[in-house]
Amino acid sequence: MVSTTEDKKLVVVQLSGGNDYLNTVVPYASGDYYDFRGSIKIDPEDVIPIDDEIGLRPGLNSIKRLWDQGKVAIIHGIGYANPNRSHFRSMDIWHTALPEDIGNEGWLGRTTRDLDPKGENVLTAVNFGRGLPRALGCRGVPVASVGNLETYGLFPDMQDDDLRKFALDTFSKMYGAAGAGGPVMEFLGQTGTDAMKGADILRTAVERYQSNVEYAGNSIASSMRDAAQVMFADLGTRIFYTQQGSYDTHAGELATHQKLWSDLDGAIGDFVDDMDEHDAADDTVIMVFSEFGRRIKDNGSGTDHGSGGVAFLIGNSVKGGQYSYYPSIKEKDHLEGDLRFNNDFRMTYTTLLEDWFGLDAVPIVNGTFEKFDFFANGNGSNGAH
């Protein structure tokens, strides 16, 4: 199958709250790691090794399977200069690609605009979750935000199907009436009518979906299944966004982190299998990121906010391997108690935008950045590791 950049899709999974890098990709050969992590640690025998020095945390069996197939790129030490340890500010920086200023356009909102400059498809970007992340926010760029695909639409809480149909009919008449009321009433009417149309289109995705993959019942699995349904319905959606959390493990980290990553690993594994079944895997790349990593030294029960983190890119078109390098854990190398970032997250963005979507990344990420070569068919990009 010959694919063009028009078929390329990006699935972004945001790990909200600050994922603990050290306990995700574990430096199990490092004495420093075990010195600083008195209690919040992964023992060497529990690690799933990927080489002699590092390994994946327990539970990442699907990611390990994909790693072995050469479909996983690990971006070590990702971050930005002068790291901010506020969740909101740091996430904002990742969303707007602007570490120095307060921005008002999301990088994926801009990407959506560039992918669909005339705004012909209201479903070019779809967020799976409630409330639009700032990454997708961009004036004049419509983005659908779907809390639950099965119940997406108007009056989802009405239990009686007949009453609901009747209410929907009344809604469409109330918003469809033309004429009186001036431009704002007309705008409201048009928007309401569009909303109903969008909901109707999205609902067909659920009806048309058939798969042998059975996703788990947790929230990230549901979101990934919803994304798969929209993807396979061929609605022209290019950007799929979802999030999982909270990774803000100040206390009780070991149990929480384990549960989150097991859920995520299962969801990613099922999603990739589903794409394989639907012949969509070659055209899709998944990016997993978090706003920051966590403090090197634990606090006895969890870890506090840190800086340098880890991102993953997963997909058939990804050239598997480790990119950049694991930051030093030695005390002299710490940045205020944290891992020191060694590559700007906008390098990853730039690589995705240019080598995957074929767009000009500079105006989207607010500058020129070196690229990674994590795509098998990267067009002349440079490696940074």
Place this chain on the structure above:
Amino acid sequence: MTTTASRQEIKLMAHLMRRAGFGATIGELEARAAKGYATTVEELLHPGEAGDIPQDIIRRYHVDQSELRQPFSAAGNWVYRMVTSANPLEERLALFFHGLFATGYTKLNQARALLNQIEMFRRHGFGPFDTLLIELSKDPAMLLWLDNNENHNGHINENYGRELLELFSMGIGNYSEDDIKEASRAFTGWTLGNVDYMAMRAMKDSIWPYSRIAWHFNFDEGDHDAGEKTFLGETGNFNGEDIVKIICKQDAAAQFICTRLFQFFAADQVTENGQVCIDEMKRSYFESNYEIRTVLRTLFNSSYFKSEEARYARVKGPVELVVGAVRTAGSYTKPTLGVDDVAQQAFFMGQGLLNPPTVEGWHEGDEWIDSGALVERVNFVANELSNPDQPGVRTIINRLTENKESGVTAEQLVDDCLEAMGSLDVSRDTLNVLHDHVAGIEKATDDKNELGSRIAELLGLIGASREYQLA
């Protein structure tokens, strides 16, 4: 004896309460209309006791509203006040200034400082504009948000100076780049008092409500540039207060603040008649030494505000929408768990309270509406208002089913619901659709319970209408 208000008086009162408050149901409208319009305006302009549970009690017993590392619990706390306050205009005005002087959580990571800023708006919002701007310039959340703590003698940081002139008081085109620099010099030394302590607390980053205190203002005389400055044509050894005083006497400042108040309280678009009203407001601004209370009095009593042109001339903001629906439904009368969810709902509709997207605040008017936001708005309001278990909905049902042993016509039922919700108006087309809906679904209305659920459903549909998106 009070006299019964006419239908026109009730309609006018409903309009006032949609603007100076978050709407009011028919019972409140009748009571206020009996006192008269001008008296009600004065009551709204002179808030008394809010009537809600004191903040210290809420902080002690409702930790869900006190978790200050995230904006939603603090936003929930404010939403609770908006929903329960006996002084709706005080909260509306605080919401106006929050949008105008938009300070956000993202940079502060400290919701206590933001709530303190909102409290400052309640304290000074009705007072002179110059006093408010001076308080704003000393406000710890603002000092951090716009980096005035980095504004030093000899090394100015222009962020606050620039936004003070551009976004908070006059608007672009009314000052020069030099004026920004000179204003910034005057605000050097206006900084935070307890930064080292706060930094230490932040390192601890505890989640518990009592472990964080807010910053406080400190004037660092040693870091203040006391030299001569020339600002907007005047020369002197100006301090920040002097800069604010010079700003407030400019016509541009009067035009700016009066227009913004007009757009928030009267109409999204300024028409020719609207500008006449703004000119009246500007006269009041100068005659009262910049007192916002006087400016608002002029607005609410103006012929423009009372005219048909001003009715439903604003798109409700998300917070306004959810608070209005919750007040009608009566779903929160005590600081119960879940009020932070109401704040989240407004966020889903595009307005994250205490977390505006940028210092410019939110884009208001019809920019609130896109298909995703509209779905959220319709679903939330319809769900609140169609639930007969909500005390406010129950009150409306009881009112409409009393003395109605026999069936009512579809027309009568729709009219009664619109009236009970707050003397609302809808277009002829919408009215016809609602009539058809009731007539089509209604088999018999003899049974009071059946009639009750029909009413609740109808309230939800009215809440889903285009007109309900407007105030």
